[in-house]
Amino acid sequence: MNTALPLLPAPGLPAGSPRPDRLPESAREHLGSTPFGLYVHVPFCATRCGYCDFNTYTSDELGPGANRAEYAGTAIAELRRAAATLGPDLPTVSTVFVGGGTPTLLPAGDLAAVVAEIHRLFPVADGAEVTTEANPETVDRGYLSRLREGGFTRVSLGMQSAAEHVLAVLDRRHTPGRAVEAARDARAAGFEHVNLDLIYGTPGETDADWAASLDAVLSGPVDHVSAYALIVEQGTRLARRIARGELPMPDDDVLADRYEQADATLRKAGFEWYEVSNWATSDAARCRHNELYWANANWWGVGPGAHSHVGGLRWWNVKHPAAYADRLTAGLSPAQDAELLDDDDRALETVMLGLRLREGLALGLLSDAGRLRAAESVARGLLDPAAHATGRAVLTDRGRLLADAVVRDLTD
Incomplete structure (x- = not known):
C-alpha cells in the first residue's frame, strides 16, 4: 500500500524546527x-x-x-x-x-x-x-x-x-x-x-x-x-x-x-x-x-494551510495554493513550520478539548489547582455535581453557555 518516494524537506522551516517528513x-x-x-x-x-x-x-x-x-x-x-x-x-x-x-x-x-x-x-x-x-x-x-x-x-x-x-x-x-x-x-x-x-x-x-x-x-x-x-x-x-x-x-x-x-x-x-x-x-x-x-488523536492535514498532528508533533502547510503546488511539484514538503509538544502542552490540550464533550473528562487530568477550581465550578452551577462525585468534570447546561470561561478557569 505504501508508495516509496524521496522525501525532501520543506525549504522554509525555521532552523531547529522538528521535521514532519521525518517523524521522531x-x-x-x-x-x-x-x-x-x-x-x-x-x-x-x-x-x-x-x-x-x-x-x-x-x-x-x-x-x-x-x-x-x-x-x-x-x-x-x-x-x-x-x-x-x-x-x-x-x-x-x-x-x-x-x-x-x-x-x-x-x-x-x-x-x-x-x-x-x-x-x-x-x-x-x-x-x-x-x-x-x-x-x-x-x-x-x-x-x-x-x-x-x-x-x-x-x-x-x-x-x-x-x-x-x-x-x-x-x-x-x-x-x-x-x-x-x-x-x-x-x-x-x-x-x-x-x-x-x-x-x-x-x-x-x-x-x-x-x-x-x-x-x-x-x-x-x-x-x-x-x-x-x-x-x-x-x-x-x-x-x-x-x-x-x-x-x-x-x-x-x-x-x-x-x-x-x-x-x-x-x-x-x-x-x-x-x-x-x-x-x-x-x-x-x-x-x-x-x-x-x-480526543487529541492523530490526523494528517492535506492542502494549503492544513494542520496536522501526529503523536505530539504538530505542523502546518504553506497557505497559498500556488506555493503549496510548487513545493509538491518540486518534491518538497509543503510544511511551513512545526512544533513538538511537550507532556504539559498535550495534557493542557486534552483538558481544553475534552471538557467540551458531553462525557467531560476525568478530574485526574486536571492540575491540583484545576481540581480545586472544578469544585468551585460545581458550587457555581457550571459543572455537574453528580459527575464530579464520580471523578469527572462535566458541563451543566449553564456551563455550556460559559464553556470557554470554564476551560480557561480549569487550565490557568
Whole structure:
C-alpha cells in the first residue's frame, strides 16, 4: 500500500524546527494504536462570505500557478508523501474529512479520485466515515449520487440560516430553502448521515428568524446539526462593516438566548448534544472525524494551510495554493513550520478539548489547582455535581453557555 518516494524537506522551516517528513520516535510510539484520520482542505470558493477568515481563495484571489483543475492531483501528491512518511507500518484510516472552502466546486470525480487514492495508499477501516462539506448551491442529486458511489458516507451542508436577509448579511449565495432541499437530495442519493450547519447571532437576526431556521432544519432528513455563534473575525468584510457602524456587534446575551433556544428545540426533536456546538440523533450520527480532533488523536492535514498532528508533533502547510503546488511539484514538503509538544502542552490540550464533550473528562487530568477550581465550578452551577462525585468534570447546561470561561478557569 505504501508508495516509496524521496522525501525532501520543506525549504522554509525555521532552523531547529522538528521535521514532519521525518517523524521522531516519540511521535511514532503509539502510531498504530491511536485513532488516525485524514483531512483534505479544498481552498476554493466562488465568492468570499463576509464573516469568513478561513484559508480560501476566489478565482480573482488565486493569481497564477494554482487552479481547480489540477488540485486533486496536487492533493494526491501530498497523500503519497504522507504514506511514505508514516510507513512502513501505516496507521489505519478511520475517518476522512474533505473541507474548505467549498470542496464541491471540484468535480465529483476529483473528490472520488482522492478517496480512491487513500484506499490505495492506506489501510482503511471497515465502515470508515468519509465526509465532505458542501455549499447547497453547488450540489444536486446527480452530483451527490456520484459522491456516494465514490465512497463518501456523510455530507455536511452549510445552511447558516433560513432567513433571506440574514443570508444576505453573511454574503451567502443560496436561497433560504436550498439547504434543506440539498439535504433531501443527499438522502435520496444514499447518504445515511446528513448534517446542516447553522450560525446564530447575525446582526439583524430576530428571535423569529432563528426559530424559523431551527424549524427548517428539523423539516429535513438530517441526523446531525451544528450550531455556532457568529464570531466577528478581524480582517473580514463583516468586521469592517461593524467598525464603520453599518451593523451592530453581536450581543452576548442574545447569543446565549439563541443557544438555549437551539438546545431546547433540538432536544425536543430527538437530538442530544455531544459537544458544545453539535447535536446528533444517535451515537452513530456523531461526526467521528471531529471526535478524533476533540480526543487529541492523530490526523494528517492535506492542502494549503492544513494542520496536522501526529503523536505530539504538530505542523502546518504553506497557505497559498500556488506555493503549496510548487513545493509538491518540486518534491518538497509543503510544511511551513512545526512544533513538538511537550507532556504539559498535550495534557493542557486534552483538558481544553475534552471538557467540551458531553462525557467531560476525568478530574485526574486536571492540575491540583484545576481540581480545586472544578469544585468551585460545581458550587457555581457550571459543572455537574453528580459527575464530579464520580471523578469527572462535566458541563451543566449553564456551563455550556460559559464553556470557554470554564476551560480557561480549569487550565490557568
